[in-house]
Amino acid sequence: MRRMLRDFVGMRRHRPFQGLNDAHHTPYKRFRRRITQRSSSEGPAASTPLVTGRQCEPGFEFDAVCQRLELDSPSRHHEPEERDLHGNRQETALAGGVSHCGAATSPCTISARGSHATENAPEQGWVWRAGVQEHGNAPQSGSDGRGHDLHPFAALDKASVGLPGKPLMKLAAPSLLNDYYTNLLDCSCNGMIALALGSSVYIWNSESRAPVGYLSPSPQPGGLYCQTPSVSFLCWSRDGRALCIGTRSGEIQLWDVDHEKNVRCLPSHLSVVRALSWKQQLLSSGCVLGHIHHLDTRVPTPLVGAAVHEEGICSLQWSPGDDWLASGSTGGHLCIWDSDVAGPTRSRKPITTMKQPSTVKAMAWCPWQRKMIATGGGWKDGELRIWDTEPGTCVTSADTNSQICSLRWAKERRYLVTGHGLPHHQVTCWTWEFPSLSPIYQLTGHSHRILHLALNPDSTQIFSAGADQCLHIWDM
Template sequence: MDLKTPGSGRTSYSRFESSIKKKLTARAPVASSPLVTRGQQLPTRSSAEEPRGRGACGAPRLLHAPAKAPALSLVASKLCVKKTDVRLAELKWRNTSRAAMRQKSVSRLLTIQKVGYSISESGGMKVCENTNCTWKECQKGTQDEFRAVTTTKFFIPLEPEVRLHVAGLRNDYYLNILDWNHENLLALALGSAAHIWNGRTLQGSECIDLNSSFKYISSLAWIKEGTCLAIGTSDGEVQLWDIETKKRLRNMFGHLSVVGALSWNHYILSSGSRLGSIHHHDVRVAQHHIGTLCQNKQGICSLKWSLTNRLLASGSSDGILNIWHSDPGVKVQSQPLKTIPHSSAVKAMNWCPWESKILATGGGMKDGILRVWDINHEKTIQCAATDSQICSLLWLPRTGELMTGQGLPGNQMIVWKYPTLISSSQLYGHKGRVLHVALSPDESRLFSVAADGTACVWKCH
C-alpha cells in the first residue's frame, strides 16, 4: 500500500510507518495507557491529580513525566491507522471468540456424551451431579422419585423385518386386541373381525367375524393351554372360540359395557369392562360367572394374572393400579390387596417372567413414566421418564430387558435394560403411536401394531 505525503511524490508504507514511529517516540507517553494515540490521552482526574500545563504546540502533556519512556515499537507496529484495519482487527477478535465458544460447546457435549456412555457400558445407577446438565429435572432439586436416567448415546434405528398394512384398526388406547400364543398363532382384532396368522410364515389362516355393523372386538386373549381364543366385545359380551375346529364354544354375558381387557388363569377367565367391574368366568361349567370385583367408577383398561396365578393386577383409566388375591369366588365387597395410584391411566402393564412379584407399568399421556414395582413391599425399584404416552409394554426374557411402545413425539419402541432402566435401543417403524406389542413363543420376534394402520415384525437380537 502506498500513501501520499505533502510536497513529495508517492512513498512506501514502511517509510510512512517509520516516520510515525519517530513522531510517537518523541512525545511523552501517557503513563496510564499502554496505547499512545494522537493527542496523547490524559489520565483520569483524581483527588491527588498533578497540575497540568500546555506544550509548545498547545497539545496537553503531563508534567513530571518519566525520565525514560518505554519502547513503543511493538505497540506502534500493531497500531491501526485506517478504519478498515480497525474493523478487520475487531472481526478477527470476534471470530476468535466465536471459535473459542464453539470449541467450549463441543467440549461440553463430548463430556456429556462420555458420561452417558459410561453409564450405559457400566450398567450401574449413576445420578448426574453436573450443574450444567441439560436435563431439565436436574435443576429442580431432589425429587420424590428418580424420574429418569438419561444418556446421550445415539441410537442406530433398527429396521423391521416385515412391514404390513392393516385395515380397520381402531385407534383406541384402552383396547387390548393383540395376542400371540404358544402354538405360534397371532391374533389381531380389526373392527368386528379377529384375524389369525401363522406366526412363523405370517400367512393368514382364520378369520372370526362378528358379522355386525354396530359392535366391534375390544379385547382378546389366548388360553395358555391349547388354541381357545377369548374375545370381548363392545356390547359387553365375552365369547370363546376353538380355532382348530373353527367353532364358537360359548357366549358369556354379564357386562353392560365395553369389555376392554381379558386375562387367563388356567380355566378361569377374568374380564374387565369400562364400567369398572371385573368378572371371573369358569369356562368349564354352565354357570360360568363365579365372582365379581368392583374396582371403581372408571373403566378397566388392563388385566394381568401373574405367572404363578396367585395375583391379579388391574389398571383403570383413572390411574388406579390394584393387586387382588387369587380368589375366583370373590364378591363385589372384596377389597384389593394393594392399591397404587398413578397420575394417568394404567393400560401398559406386565408381570416379570422370571421374578414373580415384580410388575412393570407404563403411564399414560399425563404421566409418561415407566415404573418397575416390588409388589411385596409396594415400592418402586426403578423409574424412567419417557416424556411420552406409554401405550404398550412387555418383557424380553431372552435379554432380560423391557420394551415399551410409545406415542408422540417419536412413535417408537424403546428397549430398556433391567433393573437400571437405561435405554439400550430404539425401534422406529411407525408414524402413529405403538398401541400393541406381542412376543413370539420362542422369544425371537416381535409384532407391533400402531395407530397409523401399520404392523411390523422385528427380530430380537
C-alpha cells in the same frame, strides 16, 4: 276426570287467589278430596304415578351403572379423564352362585348366555372363514367389507436383510381402531397372531407367514351383513387352543381356532370389555364400569366371583404363578388382588393399592421376578415404573418423555418392550438389572402411536401395531 279438571280451572279463572286465607283455599281442598275419593274407588287416576311395566326381580341389587358410556377414542395427545359412572342398575348380582347378566346387543349377536355351548356360528354374529393368500380374494376388513383396497396382512414392505432399528416386515392392518384403551393384537404360544380389525378378527401364522383364517360378521338374506359390535380386547389362552374375544357391547366369546368353531359365549358385561386374563381354566374380565368378573369356562353357570373397582378398568393380568391379579384403572390406581376369587362382591378388597399420575393401561408382571410389575404412564406422565407389589412401592423408574401405549416382557431374552406415542412413535427395549432400568434398542418406522405389542414364543421377534394401520415385525 276431565270434567273435574275443567271445573277447577273455571273456578280458578273466576275466583283468583287474593291471599292465603282459608276461604280462598277451600275450592282446591274440595277438588283434591274429590280426586282422592274417586281414586280409591275406581283405580289409579291420571295424576297418580303408574306402575311400570317391567318389574325387577326381588333381591336384585341395584348399583351405579352409567347409561351413556364413553366409547369414543381419546385424542392423539392425551387420554381423557373419565368421569364417575352413575345410573340405576348393577351389572351382576351374586346370590347362591346364580348370575344375572345382560347386555345391549344387536339381533345378529350371540343369543346364548353361557349356559350351553353353541356351535352354529352363522347364527351368532361371526362366522369362521378359511385364510387366503394376500393376492387372492381376501375379504376387506371391518364389518361391511367396503372402503379399503388393502387386505389384512398384505406385505407393504419387506427387508431382505434386517437392518438395525428397522422392521423386517411391514404389513397392512386396515381399519385398526385408533383407541388407546383397546388390546387388539396377541400372539399365542404356538406363534399364531390374532389381530382385530373393526368387527373382524384375523389369524396369521408368524412362522409360515401365511393367513390361517378369519372371523367376520355372518351374511344375512339379501347380502346384508350383521351389525356386529367392534372388538375391544382379545387374548389367547395359555395353551394356545382358545381365542377369547371381548366386544364393545360387552360380549365375551371363546373360539376353538383349530376346529374353527365357537365354543362358548360367556355372561357379558353391560359395557365395553376392556381387559381379559387367564388363570388356568378361569377367565377374568374387566369393563369400563369398573366391574371384574371371574368366569369358570367348564361349568354351566360360569360366573364364580366378582369384584368392583372405584374407576373404570383398563388393564387386568394374573401373575405368572397365578398368585395375584393386578388391575389398572383410569384413575391411576394399580390394585393387587389375592387368588381367592369367590365370595360376595362388596366384601372383596385389594390387598395392595398403588397410585401413579395417569391411567394404568400399559401393565405387565415380570416373568422372572416374583411380585414385580411394570407400568407405563400416559402423556401427562410418560414414566416407566417397576413396582414391588408386596410393600406397594416403586423400586425404579425411567422418564420416556412420551406416551406409553403398550408394554410387554420378553421372557426368554429378559428385557422389557414398550410402545410409544408422540413424539417419535418408537418401540423401545429396556434391560433391568436392579435397580437400573436402561434402554438398549430404539425401533422406529411407525408414523403414528404404537397401540399394541406382541412377542413370539422365543422372544426373537416383536410385533407392533399402530394407529397408522400398519403391523411391523422386528427381528431381534
